[in-house]
Amino acid sequence: MTNSPHNKESLSPQRGAKLLASPRLLYWLLPAITLLSVAGTLMPQGEPAAWYAERFGAWAGLVALCRLDDIYHSGLFTFLLGLLGLNLALCTWQRQIHKGARRDVLLTHISILTILAGGMVTGIWGQRGSLPLVVGETKDHVEGKPGFSLPFAVKLEDFRIEYHGSGSHRVTLASAQEGWSETAEIQPGGSVRLRGGSVQVRALDYYPDFVLDVSGPATKSQAPNNPALRLEISDSQGAEKHWAFAKFPDFHADPKHRYQVAYEPAEGRIKQFRSEVSLIENGFIAARSALHVNKPLRWKGYTLYQAGYDPENPSFSSLLVSRDPGVPVVYAGFLLLTAGLAWTFVRGMRRPA
Numbered sequence: 001m002t003n004s005p006h007n008k009e010s011l012s013p014q015r016g017a018k019l020l021a022s023p024r025l026l027y028w029l030l031p032a033i034t035l036l037s038v039a040g041t042l043m044p045q046g047e048p049a050a051w052y053a054e055r056f057g058a059w060a061g062l063v064a065l066c067r068l069d070d071i072y073h074s075g076l077f078t079f080l081l082g083l084l085g086l087n088l089a090l091c092t093w094q095r096q097i098h099k100g101a102r103r104d105v106l107l108t109h110i111s112i113l114t115i116l117a118g119g120m121v122t123g124i125w126g127q128r129g130s131l132p133l134v135v136g137e138t139k140d141h142v143e144g145k146p147g148f149s150l151p152f153a154v155k156l157e158d159f160r161i162e163y164h165g166s167g168s169h170r171v172t173l174a175s176a177q178e179g180w181s182e183t184a185e186i187q188p189g190g191s192v193r194l195r196g197g198s199v200q201v202r203a204l205d206y207y208p209d210f211v212l213d214v215s216g217p218a219t220k221s222q223a224p225n226n227p228a229l230r231l232e233i234s235d236s237q238g239a240e241k242h243w244a245f246a247k248f249p250d251f252h253a254d255p256k257h258r259y260q261v262a263y264e265p266a267e268g269r270i271k272q273f274r275s276e277v278s279l280i281e282n283g284f285i286a287a288r289s290a291l292h293v294n295k296p297l298r299w300k301g302y303t304l305y306q307a308g309y310d311p312e313n314p315s316f317s318s319l320l321v322s323r324d325p326g327v328p329v330v331y332a333g334f335l336l337l338t339a340g341l342a343w344t345f346v347r348g349m350r351r352p353a
Contacts, residue, residue, distance in 0.1 A: 021090035029084045036080070040071035046128060046144065070145055078123045085116040104343035111336030118329030127323040130307065135159055135315040138280065142321045150321070151300055152286065158276040159317040161223050161309060169229060170264040171244065173201060177258065188229070198235060205230040208265075210245070223314055227265035273306050275317045291319075301325070 019025060043063075044051075052069055053060040067074035092109040129144025133156035140153040173194055174181035184192045188206035193199065209220040210228035217230070227246040232239055237258070244263035245251050253260070274292040278285045279299055291297040297304040301323055308318040 108340035114333030118326035121326030
């Protein structure tokens, strides 16, 4: 069987080069890249294998095989970006450089190629993973796909969760003798009147994480782990002081009291996570810093972000470690893009009417 001239033409290098430089290839590449980007947005990326196994069951293996758990670093995504960059470069050569087209348009094309190059640099050489730590622990190995070691070690010196203001607390007061109960909201340091003003309740102190130490009642942290209120209840017969515990309502109840108190704490809204870390090189502390959400720590080309915490373990902090060598290239591309578009705009304004 012999090859026809048509088959030889379809397999020729010239035809392949023509396809690579054709805008028609772009019409196929853009939807494919967009589809993968949408999938990467909808599918959580970079989670542990156990997370995907729990949610996808038997399909978790297929998710890992197709790299759906790390789409932006997959070979397919990087290949499509490279093919897109090659297509744009050849189109730019044929229609801009080779034919002597406008320089502002050429600059815009070069800027897009620079942005794509930066994305590919990060996709190939970038690193990303998680660094779970407890207070006092030191690590230099980052968990990820794959994991990697840092050129320095990170020690978690302290971890704190900051909350918004104490807010209002719900207190229910009941009188067994008179057969009534009434609920009201009260703020620490404030007061409220019940039963038409005949009974006053004052919140003397609030302890979000109540403990007893050598000096007396205290709070272990600002996290609402064991909320307690110190109350004073006054009426025509006098005043009596109560301890109200949200998690232990019967604790410290005095049978001689005229009133029973039930307490529901205000919902503590988290304001900020804050990790105090030391960076260790060759056995010595090279730097100390605090990082929290929207304030990452950058060191030796790596960026550490505050990523999460464990509500059951107040000394646990999860950091996200990222190395993006392509970011400066991407920024340079956007600067070139801005210059190219501005050049085109100014050139359009100078045209005679």
